[in-house]
Amino acid sequence: MKVIRILTNAPAGIAQSCFFTITFLSLLTPALALEGQVGIHDPSTIMKCDGKYYTYGTGGTALVSDDGWVWRAGTRATRTGAAPDVIQIGDRYLQYISHGTFIWSKSLDPESPDYQWHDGKNAFGMEGENDFMNPIDPGLFLDPTTGKLWVVYGSYFGYLRVVELDPDTGERVDDKSYNVAVNCEAATIIHHEGYYYLLATHGSCCAGSNSGYNIRVGRSKNVTGPYIDNMDIDMMLGGGKLVCGSRTRLIGPGHFGLIDEGDGVQKFSLHWEADLDRSGSFGILDILPLLWKDGWPVAGQHFKAGVYEIESVRTGSALEIAVEGVPVGGGRGGARGLGGRRGGGGGATTVVPDQDVAEVSVNWPKGDIDIRMAIYMCQAQQKWSVTPAEGAGGYLGGPYFKITIAGTDRALAAIEGGELVSVPEFTGAPEQLWRIDQLTDGTWRIMPKSIPNTDEKMALSAIGHSFATLEKYDPDSEKQRWIFNLP
Numbered sequence: 001m002k003v004i005r006i007l008t009n010a011p012a013g014i015a016q017s018c019f020f021t022i023t024f025l026s027l028l029t030p031a032l033a034l035e036g037q038v039g040i041h042d043p044s045t046i047m048k049c050d051g052k053y054y055t056y057g058t059g060g061t062a063l064v065s066d067d068g069w070v071w072r073a074g075t076r077a078t079r080t081g082a083a084p085d086v087i088q089i090g091d092r093y094l095q096y097i098s099h100g101t102f103i104w105s106k107s108l109d110p111e112s113p114d115y116q117w118h119d120g121k122n123a124f125g126m127e128g129e130n131d132f133m134n135p136i137d138p139g140l141f142l143d144p145t146t147g148k149l150w151v152v153y154g155s156y157f158g159y160l161r162v163v164e165l166d167p168d169t170g171e172r173v174d175d176k177s178y179n180v181a182v183n184c185e186a187a188t189i190i191h192h193e194g195y196y197y198l199l200a201t202h203g204s205c206c207a208g209s210n211s212g213y214n215i216r217v218g219r220s221k222n223v224t225g226p227y228i229d230n231m232d233i234d235m236m237l238g239g240g241k242l243v244c245g246s247r248t249r250l251i252g253p254g255h256f257g258l259i260d261e262g263d264g265v266q267k268f269s270l271h272w273e274a275d276l277d278r279s280g281s282f283g284i285l286d287i288l289p290l291l292w293k294d295g296w297p298v299a300g301q302h303f304k305a306g307v308y309e310i311e312s313v314r315t316g317s318a319l320e321i322a323v324e325g326v327p328v329g330g331g332r333g334g335a336r337g338l339g340g341r342r343g344g345g346g347g348a349t350t351v352v353p354d355q356d357v358a359e360v361s362v363n364w365p366k367g368d369i370d371i372r373m374a375i376y377m378c379q380a381q382q383k384w385s386v387t388p389a390e391g392a393g394g395y396l397g398g399p400y401f402k403i404t405i406a407g408t409d410r411a412l413a414a415i416e417g418g419e420l421v422s423v424p425e426f427t428g429a430p431e432q433l434w435r436i437d438q439l440t441d442g443t444w445r446i447m448p449k450s451i452p453n454t455d456e457k458m459a460l461s462a463i464g465h466s467f468a469t470l471e472k473y474d475p476d477s478e479k480q481r482w483i484f485n486l487p
Contacts, residue, residue, distance in 0.1 A: 032302040032303065032304070032305075032388065032398070032399065033275065033277070033278075033284075033286070034069060034070075034071055034285055034286060034287065034397075035069060035070045035071070035394075035399075036065070036070040036071040036072050037063065037071055037072050037073050038063070038071050038284055038285040038286075039061070039281055039282070039283055039284060039285075040055065040057035040061045040063055040271060040283050040284075040285045041057050041058045041059070041061070041206075041271055041282065041283030042057050042058040042082065042083035042084075042137070042186060042254070042255050042271065042283075043055040043056070043057050043063075043255055043257065043269055043270070043271050043285050044056045044057065044083075044084050044085045044086045044095070044257065045085055045086060045087070045140070045188070045257030045258065045259070045269060046068075046257060046259055046269045046287070046396075047086050047087075047088060047093060047108060049088075049093065049107060049108040049109055050107065050108075050109045050112060051066070052064055052065065052066055052108075052109060053065045053066075053067075053068045053396065054074060054086070054108045055086075055257075055269065055285065056074075056077060056080075056084045056086060056095060057083075057084070057271075057283070058081075058082050058083050058084075058283075059080060059082075060076040060077065060080035061076075062074035062075055062076050062077065063285060066393075067393050067394055067395060067396075068287070068394065068395055068396030068397060069393055069394025069395060069396070069397070069398060069399055070393055070394070071285065075110045077095060077103060077117055078103060078117040078119075079097060079101060079103050079117070079119070080097065081097035081098040081099070081101065081136075082097070082098040082136045082137065083098065083136060083137040083138070083186055083255065084096060084097045084098075084138070085138050085139050085140050085188070085257075086108075086140075087140040087142060087149075089142065089149065089167050089170075090167075091106055092104045092105070092106055093105050093106070093107070093108055094120075094140070094170050095117075096123065096138040096140060096151060097138070098135065098136035098137070098138070099122070099125050099135050099136065100122045100123045100124035100125040100135060100138075100153075101120075101122060101123075102120040102121075102123050102170050103117045103118060103119055103120060104117070104118050104120060104170060105117045105118065120169075120170045120171065121169075121170075121171050123151065123165055123170060123171055123172050124138075124151060124153060124161075124163050124172055127175075127177060131158075133154050133155075133157065133158025133159050133161060133179075134154060134155040134156075134157040134158055135153050135154065135161075136153065136154070136155050136185070137153055137154065137155055137185050137186045137187065137255075138151050138152070138153045139151065139152045139153065139186070139187045139188030139189065140165075140188070141188065141189040141190070141191075141223070142167070143191065143223060144191055145191065147167070148164060148167070148223075149164070149165040149166065149167040150162055150163070150164055150165065150189060150223055151163060151165055152180065152187045152188065152189055152198065153187075154181075154185065154187070155185035156183060156184070156185055158182075159179040159180070159181065159182055159236075160179070160180050160181040160182070160184060160185070160187050160198070160200060160235075161177050161178065161179050161180065162177070162178045162180055162189070162223065162224055162225070163176070163177045163178070164176070178224040178225055179236065180198060180224070180225040180226070180227050180235060180236065181198060181200055181218070181227060181235035181236060181240075182235070182236055182237075182238060183202065183238050184200035184201055184202045184216065184235070184240065185200065185201055186200065186201035186254050186255040186256075187199065187200035187201070188200075188256055188257065188258070189223065190258045190297075192292070192297070193295070194221070195219040195220065195221065195295070196219060196220050196221070196222065196223045196227075197217050197218070197219045197227075197297060198217065198218050198219070198220070198225070198227040198235060199215060199216070199217045199243060199256040199297070200215070200216060200217075200235070200240065201213055201214070201215055201216075201253075201254040201255060201256070202214050202215070202216045202240060203252070205252065205254060205273060206273070206282075207273070208251075208273060208274045208282055209251050209252075209273070209274040209276060211251060211252035211273035211274065212252065213252035213253060213254040213273050214242060214244065214245040214246070214252070214253060214254075215242075215243040215244045215245075215253055215254065215256050215270070215299070216229075216240030216241060216242055216243060217229070217240060217241050217243050217296065217297055218233075218234070218235040218239055218240055218241070219295075219296075227239075229241040230296060241296055243256070243296075243297050243298060243299055244256075244270070244288070244299035249275065249276035249277050250272045250274075250275055250276075250284075250286070251272060251273050251274040251275075251276065252272060252273025252274060253270050253271070253272055253273075253286075253299075254270060254271055254273065255269075255270055255271055256268050256269075256270055257269040257270070258290070259287070259396065259397075261396070261437075263473055263475040264439045264440055264441075264445075264475035265289075265437050265439060265440070265445065266289070266290040266440055267287050267288060267289055267290055267396065267397050268287070268288060268290045268299075269285065269286070269287050270285075270286055270287075270288065271283050271284055271285055271286065272284045272286055287396060287397030287398075288300055288301075288302070288397070289301065289397075289437070289438035289439075289440075290440065291438070291440050291441070291442050292440045292441070293442075300438045300442070301438065302398075303386075303398065303401075303436050303438070303444070303484075305386060305387040305388060305401075306385075306386065306484075306486065307383055307384065307385050307386075307406045307486070307487065308383070308384055308386055308484040308485060308486060308487065309376050309382055309383065309384075309484075309485045309486075309487045310384055310446075310482055310483075310484060311376065311482065311483045311484075311485055312373060312462035312468075312479075312481075312482060312483075313443055313478050313481035313482065313483060314462050314477075314478035314479050314481070315373060315462050315464070315465045317373040317374055317375055317376070317462070317465050317466070318373065318374060318375070318376035318382045319371065319373060319382070319384065319460075319468055320371070320372060320373070320374050320379075320381045320382040321364075321369045321370070321371060321372075321381045321405060321410070321422045322369055322370040322371065322372045323361075323363075323364045323365070323369060323381050324363070325374075325377065325379040325381060325382075326355065326360045326379060326380075327377070327379075328352055328354075328355060328377065328378050328379060329352035354378070354487075355378075355379060355380040356380075356407075357380040357383075357405065357406065357407035357408055358407065360379075360380045360381075361380065361381075361408065364381075366424065367424060368421040368422065368423055368424070369410070369421060369422040370420075370421060370422075371412070371420040371421060371422060371468050372466055372467060372468060373462055373464075373465060373466050373467060373468050374466065376487075378487055380405070380406070380407070381405065382487070383405065383406040383407075383487050384403050384404065384405065384406060384412070385403070385404045385405070385406040385407075386401050386402075386403050386436070386484070387401060387402060388400070388401055388402075389401060389402045389428060389432075389433055391428075392428060392433050395435055398435065398436065398437065400433035400434060400435060400449055401433070401434045401435075401436055402426050402428075402432060402433065402434070403434050404426055405422065409424070409425050409426050410422050410423065410424055410425070411423050411425065411426035411427075411432050412432070412434070413429070413431050413432045413448075414431040414432075414448035414450070414451045414452070414458075414470055415431065415451075415452060416451070416452040416453050416454075418451060418454070418456075418458050418469060418470040418471065419469060419470065420460075420468055420469060420470065430448075430449045430450040431448055431449070431450055431451060431452055432448075433448065433449040433450075434446055434447065434448055434449070435447045435448075435449060439475075439481065441481070443481040443482060443483060444481070444482045444483070444484060445459050445460075445473065445480060445481070445482070446459060446460040446480075446482055447459045447460070447473070448470065451470065456472065457472070457473065458470035458471055458472055458473065459471065459472075459473040459480040460480065460482065461477075461479045461480045462479050462480075463479070
């Protein structure tokens with residue numbers, strides 16, 4: 001079977017061996033997808049309000065979710081149009097629609113007494129009779145360095161244009177405007193480590209599985225441009241580095257919306273023009289991890305269910321249950337004939353089969369078993385099955401997972417005091433449900449949904465080479481960064 005290694009984007013000093021090993025067969029596995037009602041085209045940046053998540057799309061489509069994983073139809077705004085965007089400024093949510101129209105409300109929840117959309121003045125549009133542009137697809141950006149509010153808008157029919165807005169009124173500040181790109185639409189601006197990044201959608205849309213949408217980027221030291229790609233090509237001349245293109249059975253990504261969860265976790269919302277596992281439906285909401293490599297944003301991956309070695313970036317050792325291991329192939333005697341010191345070189349070799357967990361586990365304790373770290377030796381107690389927990393819901397962009405010793409129902413669980421055990425049976429209890437987030441360097445953070453008798457959020461942490469525990473998450477530490485390798 002062909003083996004493919006996909007490199008993560010870990011910088012030097014984090015993990016030179018950071019790779020995510022995937023077999024060719026696993027590439028055929030359907031990607032995890034948001035659940036519920038997720039049909040939407042041109043979703044706005046996802047907003048959180050009163051514990052729920054909201055997004056709005058072309059034609060008045062509105063979606064809402066209690067957890068960011070299972071979605072349902074929401075309440076249409078009072079004014080609708082093409083490709084709206086939403087931003088929170090102080091205690092107000094501002095929603096901008098095509099041709100510069102905007103509305104605002106103090107809540108996005110229709111059940112709230114603060115929910116009421118108010119009309120604002122027209123904020124932007126065409127600038128004169130001969131203005132060669134189409135003022136649609138607004139993307140809002142509040143500059144974290146200056147507090148200024150900007151909007152980028154436009155489509156293939158002309159330029160992408162940036163203008164400044166007043167954060168207090170939502171209206172345009174002056175008559176200055178800046179053309180920043182051609183041949184793209186559905187744009188937004190983000191800020192990262194001293195640069196402004198213009199992310200825009202390139203290619204053809206609105207043709208389902210025949211759409212060519214893809215997300216591209218340029219960067220600048222100024223919010224008004226020029227935006228240059230990694231090949232030193234100005235986006236006004238058609239430049240743009242690829243951030244996300246079609247993958248597996250998901251066709252035509254478009255309409256980037258940043259979701260910064262802090263602590264080294266960034267994600268982005270988008271739609272796929274077609275999901276071939278949903279009958280090629282037109283416009284499907286998705287949320288992907290956002291990674292950074294050499295100063296450029298890169299789309300991450302949904303976590304794929306499978307059987308893995310769970311390796312610590314810090315120590316290189318593997319998570320296992322604390323039982324006496326059985327050497328694969330029977331130790332030194334089993335090495336005979338394998339081209340090693342005992343078997344001699346150049347002769348025929350025999351493939352050693354994987355361990356049968358039912359056979360090697362007969363002497364394992366029947367109750368709870370402690371968790372530890374050890375050098376990986378391809379033994380049964382080091383192989384973990386990671387699969388979505390059915391009916392358990394999720395978090396923004398991911399389902400909760402159950403993590404069990406492969407071939408058994410023995411589950412990883414958090415216990416009181418922030419410690420870890422393997423319990424004999426998975427019951428779906430909150431302390432047996434795990435959140436798995438891809439960090440911006442491509443490694444993974446693993447957190448229990450809850451820990452008995454504490455509300456503190458903790459992450460799986462490697463202590464030394466032989467001990468694992470739960471600790472408060474530290475985004476600057478290697479102790480809580482993990483790699484999932486196929487055994």
